[in-house]
Amino acid sequence: MxxxxxxxxxxxxxxxxxxxxxxxxxxxxxxxxxxxxxxxxxxxxxxxxxxxxxxxxxxxxxxxxxxxxxxxxxxxxxxxxxxxxxxxxxxxxxxxxxxxxxxxxxxxxxxxxxxxxRLENVQDNCCLRSLYIDFKKDLGWRWIHEPKGYNANFCAGACPYLWSADTQHSKVLGLYNTINPEASASPCYF
Known part of the structure; x- marks a missing residue:
């Protein structure tokens, strides 16, 4: 390479x-x-x-x-x-x-x-889907006042290696999916 x-x-x-x-x-x-x-x-x-x-x-x-x-x-x-x-x-x-x-x-x-x-087709390889998580409604977190939520998004498929790493972001998304299993696909872990 x-x-x-x-x-x-x-x-x-x-x-x-x-x-x-x-x-x-x-x-x-x-x-x-x-x-x-x-x-x-x-x-x-x-x-x-x-x-x-x-x-x-x-x-x-x-x-x-x-x-x-x-x-x-x-x-x-x-x-x-x-x-x-x-x-x-x-x-x-x-x-x-x-x-x-x-x-x-x-x-x-x-x-x-x-x-x-991969450089030419990064957009084609990306499988990012939008997902907004409201801390109170979706997770039951009453202790967070601002921001009300955030755009967590999620990975739906085989993402390029460097973008699918386990992060704090995907841990929160994993918690969201545990509480709401029918809501969306699980985050990418590599």
Missing amino acids: EKNASNLVKAELRVFRLQNPKARVSEQRIELYQILSHKDLASPTQRYIDSKVVRTRTEGEWLSFDVTEAVSEWLLHRDRNSGFKISLHCPGDLKVYRKRRHSAQAPHLLMMLLPSY
Whole structure:
């Protein structure tokens, strides 16, 4: 499958955070930057992308950063890919862990792409049907005053992969269908 900016739907940088039971602080801010220019290695031009505050002493975990915009730029201008920079501000001693060559915990980039044949027929593949849910009438939720309801819509058939993911939206729709089984088809789960 060709990788280009037109068929990129989402890109995530995944980085594993190791547990540090001897950390001096209980929380740590991790910042992610896109390196725009690396002419001067001491102070490269960079753009802030995102940050996360993590608990340092808890079990190791995968952190995901949405890097769709940066990867899209790289796919349009491949010569501008200078990478990412992760920044931490650590009080006290700093331990540096060397990356193992084929570690299962190595950082990786996950790209979600649509095949080119899906790009032309996205509307034909979509099986979205309209459905308005009134919180009081349909679900019996008297505790929500505004909005009165929302357009939940639903999927009726085989939808493209990326649009059929389980979401909070489909969970509310699932509850609606449990209460009103004859009302509409169930939401798409993949």
